[in-house]
Amino acid sequence: MSKTWFETVAEAQRRAQKRLPKSVYSALLAGSEKGVSYDDNTAAFAQLGFAPHLADLPAERSLATTLMGQEISLPVVCSPTGVQAVHPDGEVAVARAAAARGTITGLSSFASKPVEEVVAANPQTFFQIYWLGSRDAILARIERARAAGAQGLIITTDWSFSMGRDWGSPTIPEKLNPKAMVQFAPEVLQRPRWLSRFARAGYIPDLTAPNLVNPGEKAPTFFGAYYEWMQTPLPTWQDLAWLRAQWDGPVMLKGVCRVDDARRAVDAGMTAISVSNHGGNNLDTTPAPIRVLPTIADAVGDQLEIVLDGGVRRGSDVVKAVALGARAVMIGRAYLWGLAANGQAGVENVLDLLRSGMDSALMGLGRSSVHELTRDDVVVPPDFTRALGVS
Numbered sequence: 001m002s003k004t005w006f007e008t009v010a011e012a013q014r015r016a017q018k019r020l021p022k023s024v025y026s027a028l029l030a031g032s033e034k035g036v037s038y039d040d041n042t043a044a045f046a047q048l049g050f051a052p053h054l055a056d057l058p059a060e061r062s063l064a065t066t067l068m069g070q071e072i073s074l075p076v077v078c079s080p081t082g083v084q085a086v087h088p089d090g091e092v093a094v095a096r097a098a099a100a101r102g103t104i105t106g107l108s109s110f111a112s113k114p115v116e117e118v119v120a121a122n123p124q125t126f127f128q129i130y131w132l133g134s135r136d137a138i139l140a141r142i143e144r145a146r147a148a149g150a151q152g153l154i155i156t157t158d159w160s161f162s163m164g165r166d167w168g169s170p171t172i173p174e175k176l177n178p179k180a181m182v183q184f185a186p187e188v189l190q191r192p193r194w195l196s197r198f199a200r201a202g203y204i205p206d207l208t209a210p211n212l213v214n215p216g217e218k219a220p221t222f223f224g225a226y227y228e229w230m231q232t233p234l235p236t237w238q239d240l241a242w243l244r245a246q247w248d249g250p251v252m253l254k255g256v257c258r259v260d261d262a263r264r265a266v267d268a269g270m271t272a273i274s275v276s277n278h279g280g281n282n283l284d285t286t287p288a289p290i291r292v293l294p295t296i297a298d299a300v301g302d303q304l305e306i307v308l309d310g311g312v313r314r315g316s317d318v319v320k321a322v323a324l325g326a327r328a329v330m331i332g333r334a335y336l337w338g339l340a341a342n343g344q345a346g347v348e349n350v351l352d353l354l355r356s357g358m359d360s361a362l363m364g365l366g367r368s369s370v371h372e373l374t375r376d377d378v379v380v381p382p383d384f385t386r387a388l389g390v391s
């Protein structure tokens with residue numbers, strides 16, 4: 001077996017940590033404040049159990065489904081992540097891997113690669129947008145994504161600019177100029193393989209956000225864009241309904257934790273929501289999305305499609321989420337660690353692990369398709385679920 005193949009996402013994470021400079025790894029790990037939500041996102045999945053059968057198991061299992069009008073070969077999508085400098089091919093490698101495994105890739109507004117290149121690598125690309133800048137600027141961005149061929153829009157508004165982590169935040173330079181290189185030399189030189197990847201690609205990581213401007217215009221730096229975002233008046237539900245109406249196709253609202261917000265997403269005309277706490281990166285102590293999924297699915301599951309993201313590391317996690325009401329899940333760190341460990345092949349490796357883990361769980365549960373999963377397939381401990389925004 002190839003030495004680059006890894007058998008679990010935990011191993012991909014270990015390799016990412018070994019391979020990346022400390023600041024880059026720490027930017028990938030992210031989290032916020034005490035990391036309570038970050039920990040709960042994975043711990044909650046481990047609290048759920050299965051009740052497997054031992055005979056009459058289905059000889060074949062189908063993982064294929066649809067999401068927001070797209071056919072996908074498994075209910076796992078790459079979530080948009082605005083992380084750069086992990087690998088020279090960045091979002092293009094992720095897009096290629098998702099395409100090779102028959103699924104959608106989400107592209108962040110803060111991504112390092114132009115949307116045109118990413119759609120060329122995976123026609124099933126959903127473009128993610130923040131409420132950043134004027135309405136005209138937002139329109140220009142989605143118009144660019146539409147012209148490039150993006151098939152869906154993801155609106156993310158669950159960011160409250162919380163600052164600080166008990167384990168420390170990485171220093172990220174505004175620009176990788178000679179001064180920054182000297183500052184970061186000690187940690188980068190300890191990771192020669194990471195450096196050599198960029199040396200082979202012929203450039204150093206670019207910390208700009210090219211999809212925030214028109215093609216050919218000078219891209220803002222990550223921090224310049226972040227500052228503008230902080231200055232932008234916060235969106236209302238009316239703004240979100242307006243934004244939804246600008247996209248003539250499926251739209252997902254990402255970051256829903258509460259039943260009342262899920263209902264408002266229905267009213268605003270969303271095609272889908274992602275039940276998410278932004279991977280535990282935002283308002284710490286927000287419960288794990290898998291805890292709030294069942295009540296949200298009960299409330300709006302027949303009115304729009306429900307996706308879950310946060311803490312998915314195994315195929316069995318995907319099966320639990322689908323059984324509790326999600327149509328599909330989105331993954332973040334799992335594929336980022338795969339990308340850091342082994343580029344496009346590492347992301348494919350992660351998707352393959354999730355596929356085979358799902359297949360095993362379906363077999364054990366006696367289900368021949370993801371569409372047959374029900375809540376009875378999962379052992380949910382008392383006091384597991386949380387009902388937020390239910391009056």
Ligand SMILES: Cc1cc2nc3c(=O)[nH]c(=O)nc-3n(C[C@H](O)[C@H](O)[C@H](O)COP(=O)(O)O)c2cc1C
Nearest residue numbers: 028079080081082108156278279310311331332333
């Ligand atoms: C490093 C990092 C950067 C992220 N950047 C974005 C982003 O730009 N836009 C967005 O909608 N979500 C972003 N997210 C959140 C992910 O899309 C997703 O909600 C989260 O990673 C899911 O949790 P998981 O990492 O446990 O799978 C980011 C997450 C991480 C870890």
